[in-house]
Amino acid sequence: MPREVAADIVILGAGPGGGALAYALKDSGAEVLLVERGGFLPVEPANWDAEAVFGQGRYKTSEHWFDTARGAAYQPGNHYWVGGQTKMYGANLQRLRLEDFDALEHRDGTAPAWPLRYDEIEPFYTEAEALFAVRGAAGIDPTEPPRSAPFPHLPIPHEPAIEALVETLTKQGLRPHPLEMAIHWNDSGCNPEVPCTGCDGFPCMAGGKADAETQCIGPALASPTVRLMTHTQVERLHATPGGRRVQAAEAVHRGERLTIKGSQFVLACGAVNSPVVLLRSQEASWPAGLGNRHDQVGRCYMLQNQSALMAVDPRRRTALTMQKTVGVHDFLFSTPDAAYPAGALQTLGKLTGSMLQTDKRFLPAWLLKILAERSIDWWMTSEELPDPDNRVRLGTGGRIEITWKPNNEAAHDHLVTQAKRMMRKAGYPLIFHKRFGIAANAHQCGTLRMGTDPASSVCDAGGKVHGLENLYVADASLFPSSTAMAPTLTLVALSLRLGRLLAGA
Numbered sequence: 298m299p300r301e302v303a304a305d306i307v308i309l310g311a312g313p314g315g316g317a318l319a320y321a322l323k324d325s326g327a328e329v330l331l332v333e334r335g336g337f338l339p340v341e342p343a344n345w346d347a348e349a350v351f352g353q354g355r356y357k358t359s360e361h362w363f364d365t366a367r368g369a370a371y372q373p374g375n376h377y378w379v380g381g382q383t384k385m386y387g388a389n390l391q392r393l394r395l396e397d398f399d400a401l402e403h404r405d406g407t408a409p410a411w412p413l414r415y416d417e418i419e420p421f422y423t424e425a426e427a428l429f430a431v432r433g434a435a436g437i438d439p440t441e442p443p444r445s446a447p448f449p450h451l452p453i454p455h456e457p458a459i460e461a462l463v464e465t466l467t468k469q470g471l472r473p474h475p476l477e478m479a480i481h482w483n484d485s486g487c488n489p490e491v492p493c494t495g496c497d498g499f500p501c502m503a504g505g506k507a508d509a510e511t512q513c514i515g516p517a518l519a520s521p522t523v524r525l526m527t528h529t530q531v532e533r534l535h536a537t538p539g540g541r542r543v544q545a546a547e548a549v550h551r552g553e554r555l556t557i558k559g560s561q562f563v564l565a566c567g568a569v570n571s572p573v574v575l576l577r578s579q580e581a582s583w584p585a586g587l588g589n590r591h592d593q594v595g596r597c598y599m600l601q602n603q604s605a606l607m608a609v610d611p612r613r614r615t616a617l618t619m620q621k622t623v624g625v626h627d628f629l630f631s632t633p634d635a636a637y638p639a640g641a642l643q644t645l646g647k648l649t650g651s652m653l654q655t656d657k658r659f660l661p662a663w664l665l666k667i668l669a670e671r672s673i674d675w676w677m678t679s680e681e682l683p684d685p686d687n688r689v690r691l692g693t694g695g696r697i698e699i700t701w702k703p704n705n706e707a708a709h710d711h712l713v714t715q716a717k718r719m720m721r722k723a724g725y726p727l728i729f730h731k732r733f734g735i736a737a738n739a740h741q742c743g744t745l746r747m748g749t750d751p752a753s754s755v756c757d758a759g760g761k762v763h764g765l766e767n768l769y770v771a772d773a774s775l776f777p778s779s780t781a782m783a784p785t786l787t788l789v790a791l792s793l794r795l796g797r798l799l800a801g802a
Contacts, residue, residue, distance in 0.1 A: 300555050304330035304524070306799060307546060307559035309531045309574070312381020314771040315565030316513035317789040320428065321796020323520035331514065331523065332548065332557065334530040334566075335377035338384050338510075344502040352655035356385065356500060362569070362697045364735055374738050375567070379527060380510030382567075382739060383785065387497035387621060387646055387676075388479045388506050390431050390786040392422050395442045396630060397780045404637040405705045406682045408778040412749050412758040415442055421790035429479040429507045429789070438474035440626045453482050453622050458615040459644065462673060463623060465723045476624045476643055477786075479507035497621055497646025509789075529555065533577040534562065534768070540582025543768045561767045561799060565792075568598065568741040568774040572689045573697055575745075575762075588745070588762040591752045595690055597683035598701055599743040599779035602640070602709035603733045606675040606716050607648060607668070608725035614670050620647040628715050629781060639712040640679030640781045648674045656731075673725065677716055678740070679709035681779045689744050701735055740784055742773035760795050771795055 306322060308315045311333035319331045338356060343349040350356065358377050361370040378384045398415045401408040423446045425431075433448040435441065452475030455463060466473045480496065481504070496506050504511065517523045529550040537544045546557040564571040572595040576586040588594055621644050628639040650666030657665060682705050692698040717728045748754025751763035756775055762768040771792045773784045 300550075300553060301558060302330065302526070302555065303558040304328045305559060306330070306561045306563065307332065307557055308563045308565055308771070309546060310381070310565030310567065310571075310772065311379050311509070311514060311525065312565060312567065312772065313383050313509040313513070313785050314773070314788045314792045315563065316380065316509035316517070317425070317428070317792035318563060318565065318771045318796050318799075319517040319523055320513040321793045322800055323517045323523050325522075325796075325800035327522060327800070329517075329523045330557065330559070331517070331525045332529050332531060332546075333377075333379050333525065333527050335379065336527045338378040338380070338500055340502055342502075344500040347649060347651040347655060350499055351652060362699050363692060365698050365700045366702060371736050373569070374736055375569075378510075379514060379525070380508045383508035384500050384510065385498055386508070386739065386785060388508075389621070389643060389783045390426065390429055390477050390479050391782045392442055393780055393782050393787055394440050394629070397778065397782070401638065401778070403680060403682060403705055404635070404708045408680055408682055408780070411777050412747055418787070418790050418794065419443070419445060421793045422786065424793050425786050425789040428793075429512050429786075430481060431477050431479050431786075432475075432482060433477040434475045437472065438624070438626055439472050440629050448477070450482075452476070453478055453480060453619060455622050456617055456619060458617050458673065459620060459623055462723060466625065466719065469719065469722055471625055471627045471719065473623050473625050476622050478621070479512075481505050481507060499646070526550065531557075531566070531574055533574060534587055535578070536580045536583065536587060536765070540580055540764075542766050543587070561769070563769045563771050563795070564745075565771040567772050568744045569689050569697060569699070569738075571770060571772055571774045572744040573691065576691050577695070587768065588755050588765060590764060593746070593753065593755050595744050596685045596688045597743040597746055598687045598689055598699065598741065599681045599683060599776070600701070600703070600735070600738055601681050601740045601779050601781065602679040602703060602706060603737055603740070604677045604709065604713055605645060605731050605733070606677060606713065606720070607672045607729040608675070608720035608723075609668050609672045609727035609729070610725045611671055611727065615673055616670075617647045617673070620644050620674060625719070628712055632711060632715055635711060637708060638680060638781070639708055639715060640677060642712070642716055643676050645674040645676045648672060668727075673720070675716060675720075677709070677712055678781045678783075679705060679712050680781045681705055683743055683746070683778060699735065740773075740779070742776040742779055742784055745770050745774035746777045747775045748777060759798055760791065769795060769799070
């Protein structure tokens with residue numbers, strides 16, 4: 298017989314969504330069980346080793362998904378650790394814009410309205426920023442939505458090369474702003490003198506990055522009513538007779554079968570694994586999987602259109618450590634050349650020669666080092682539109698299959714053109730650009746979309762799965778649209794909002 302554990306509220310997934318929910322429930326009096334398929338990411342010298350992190354994929358999952366368009370398997374950019382993707386994220390925490398909650402016209406279609414308004418989530422954005430100790434400056438970004446409180450902390454100061462760039466961009470008529478960053482600047486030895494990697498894509502060996510483990514799960518576990526079970530992969534859920542409620546989760550803990558019982562269940566496994574759990578959970582009353590009466594589970598898989606840009610001036614060294622301090626949103630909803638949205642720009646964590654070599658092994662190390670020492674590097678995101686044919690399914694032998702064809706690419710190409718023009722005007726004549734594809738899934742979302750109509754959505758505006766009384770979702774699969782913003786702050790805010798609901802249940 299499988300071993301059994303039980304709790305009042307079972308949260309499946311210990312990333313930013315599940316972690317924030319556990320934090321929100323720590324004083325509720327409810328017995329909370331947080332279940333994570335991975336363990337704690339080790340603190341070790343390899344944390345800051347580019348070859349280990351990027352070249353060997355030391356902290357990335359070894360599993361493979363199947364790309365149906367290419368007919369081949371690929372290794373996704375997922376990280377299964379306590380804290381989830383935030384262990385590796387760039388720590389940029391942005392609010393969605395007012396326009397993102399309404400239907401928004403793009404060059405290639407319309408991004409749908411969300412079933413909740415900005416003012417409903419705004420108090421939880423404020424809580425999330427305080428929880429993650431976000432640094433920023435209000436009133437500079439022209440697209441910034443209304444705020445009920447200032448940022449908890451002042452922004453990270455620009456290093457000289459970035460300060461000079463900001464002055465140059467301002468002279469171009471642009472309005473660069475300090476990035477909203479969740480970094481304990483100077484509070485834990487995190488400052489320009491620390492020879493770190495700049496957070497982006499690396500775990501933080503110094504404890505300076507505010508992630509879901511440090512900010513949410515650690516404090517939650519200080520409560521006697523919150524427990525964490527690691528190395529436990531949930532395979533499926535079981536409903537009660539009649540299919541109105543979930544009564545148990547079936548999981549494997551270090552090779553041992555396990556049954557997890559609870560009064561309330563929350564899926565927070567991510568935009569691929571959350572729908573996969575539902576698709577595996579076939580019952581007589583839910584033959585296509587729980588929550589899937591209208592064949593919506595897994596549909597509208599979105600990644601955003603994402604690129605990196607490296608601008609080089611061969612005549613001068615940039616001498617940057619903490620490059621990721623500035624954003625440009627002047628092209629977010631229109632450009633001088635077009636009336637449709639293009640996307641967002643933010644500086645990357647500083648690229649180095651060793652980082653470049655993991656991707657460009659055919660080029661000599663000395664050349665890559667020279668280029669990196671003279672570059673300023675950008676990350677560019679544009680909205681991808683929801684397409685029902687872009688989806689997550691289970692294939693032969695239960696393999697995870699991803700059908701994904703990018704869209705709204707012309708808008709992203711236009712953003713890249715604007716960025717290249719901007720940097721050439723700023724005095725950087727050499728521009729290198731790389732577009733990311735299906736394996737770059739840090740911003741994946743959309744497969745269990747929230748909405749008011751069960752025929753075209755999976756969850757309601759509170760995150761509850763249509764047709765089930767006690768099953769909720771707390772990850773970015775809820776998003777009806779991808780937007781061009783980083784998703785983490787929004788999914789944390791939604792989890793804090795859900796915690797308020799469940800604490801009163």
